[in-house]
Amino acid sequence: xxxxxxxxxxxxxxxxxxxxxxxxxxxxxxxxxxxxxxxxxxxxxxxxxxxxxxxxxxxxxxxxxxxxxxxxxxxxxxxxxxxxxxxxxxxxxxxxxxxxxxxxxxxxxxxxxxxxxxxxxxxxxxxxxxxxxxxxxxxxxxxxxxxxxxxxxxxxxxxxxxxxxxxxxxxxxxxxxxxxxxxxxxxxxxxxxxxxxxxxxxxxxxxxxxxxxxxxxxxxxxxxxxxxxxxxxxxxxxxxxxxxxxxxxxxxxxxxxxxxxxxxxxxxxxxxxxxxxxxxxxxxxxxxxxxxxxxxxxxxxxxxxxxxxxxxxxxxxxxxxxxxxxxxxxxxxxxxxxxxxxxxxxxxxxxxxxxxxxxxxxxxxxxxxxxxxxxxxxxxxxxxxxxxxxxxxxxxxxxxxxxxxxxxxxxxxxxxxxxxxxxxxxxxxxxxxxxxxxxxxxxxx
Numbered sequence: 507x508x509x510x511x512x513x514x515x516x517x518x519x520x521x522x523x524x525x526x527x528x529x530x531x532x533x534x535x536x537x538x539x540x541x542x543x544x545x546x547x548x549x550x551x552x553x554x555x556x557x558x559x560x561x562x563x564x565x566x567x568x569x570x571x572x573x574x575x576x577x578x579x580x581x582x583x584x585x586x587x588x589x590x591x592x593x594x595x596x597x598x599x600x601x602x603x604x605x606x607x608x609x610x611x612x613x614x615x616x617x618x619x620x621x622x623x624x625x626x627x628x629x630x631x632x633x634x635x636x637x638x639x640x641x642x643x644x645x646x647x648x649x650x651x652x653x654x655x656x657x658x659x660x661x662x663x664x665x666x667x668x669x670x671x672x673x674x675x676x677x678x679x680x681x682x683x684x685x686x687x688x689x690x691x692x693x694x695x696x697x698x699x700x701x702x703x704x705x706x707x708x709x710x711x712x713x714x715x716x717x718x719x720x721x722x723x724x725x726x727x728x729x730x731x732x733x734x735x736x737x738x739x740x741x742x743x744x745x746x747x748x749x750x751x752x753x754x755x756x757x758x759x760x761x762x763x764x765x766x767x768x769x770x771x772x773x774x775x776x777x778x779x780x781x782x783x784x785x786x787x788x789x790x791x792x793x794x795x796x797x798x799x800x801x802x803x804x805x806x807x808x809x810x811x812x813x814x815x816x817x818x819x820x821x822x823x824x825x826x827x828x829x830x831x832x833x834x835x836x837x838x839x840x841x842x843x844x845x846x847x848x849x850x851x852x853x854x855x856x857x858x859x860x861x862x863x864x865x866x867x868x869x870x871x872x873x874x875x876x877x878x879x880x881x882x883x884x885x886x887x888x889x890x891x892x893x894x895x896x897x898x899x900x901x902x903x904x905x906x907x908x909x910x911x912x913x914x915x916x917x918x919x920x921x922x923x924x925x926x927x928x929x930x931x932x933x934x935x936x937x938x939x940x941x942x943x944x945x946x947x948x949x950x951x
Contacts, residue, residue: 526776527802527822529700529715529724529748535825539920540593540642540940548941549592557581560626563950568905572912575903575951576882579626579934583943587611587618588633588680596645597938599927600653600669608672609927609936610653611944612644617655617665618944619672622934626946631672632681637662637692647704647711652690652734654711656699664693664702664713666734693737696720696727705754708768711737712783714749724748726770728786741786746772746779746794751805754783759813761846764792769846771816773803778818780846795849797839799829807868808843815890816841816849817873819863824918834860834918836877838885840896853895857883859904860916865925872902872949874928874935879916881906881923882937884949903949907939 563573584592596612616635643658655665700715726743754770804821823831831837836857861880871888889898908922927936
């Protein structure tokens, strides 16, 4: 894999800026894709069958789904979780003080709540409807016992819901929670948002991609949620413009100049921006880096405990056949961020599958990637410590929840998987699909 020199970085910067789309353009592409899906009946009632029993991955299949080293434990359709639109999006998890595991499952018309029992089976407990109208984009994160939910729905704001309320819900008697009396708080300081980011150690929620009414240019809209019943706006980073997604950490990496600082890695449509938000009133942009193939800089995650490497996914490079993704195989960009002021793109990893990437999270050296039509792909990234080009990265498991494109070897389209939650201590993995519903999977190497 070719390393980018200073000249190469300059070329990449030009290419990235020239090719990158905006969020408005990306929304149009997605909405057109989902409208076409709707015409095929993809979201019709009873389109998909309920799962009757756990299904192990044997000889590359778990029932109708292609797989490798990942078993299908349980599944609930969106219609089984109270959604009238039957369209999914984000997903996140919560573990109670006694170790019970719960999921918040994003849907266009609200968030459904499920419990994952000891045997991995799913129980639907209820739902929190959207605050205003339905939207294809809903995002949530958990700090402590509270889930924070934002949406692109007009004037939705931030819903704050106490997950402990689920502990009192009896199986078989799901509850539709009130968007007024059952909320711990509803923050109205911004209208719509695209993603919700959490810095748990600092009780900080950052809404990104907020609307023009927030006066933040779509940047980091920061909220102190030390008191979940009274979120407080504490600052805004607008200098870099629209932020699509971000990962924020209390920095413990190798760049000792920033030890203990609150650092956000922002995915800004055509660049990776690294910012210091320790001072909420005066956040600082440390660096802004373009790259070859930038078409829509979407999301990413730190790859190792030393915070030396970062994995970045671009949501449109496969579909647009841009840069390294010209063959439409899912392409993950590798960034050396050991010097926060001078990040260096060092290589790429390409999946065996044709698909668009969407969200990924790293746990113990494994990146759990939600890659639209090719489903969950699990890749081992521990080799980056000795080979930053990505040549040593290997796929160790997958579960493809969208069999409709299997016969053609996959498509670079906005179908299938939306996101994954891989943080349960039990090893249960939640995968939310757009068309079908939520899956509980188990990586079984």
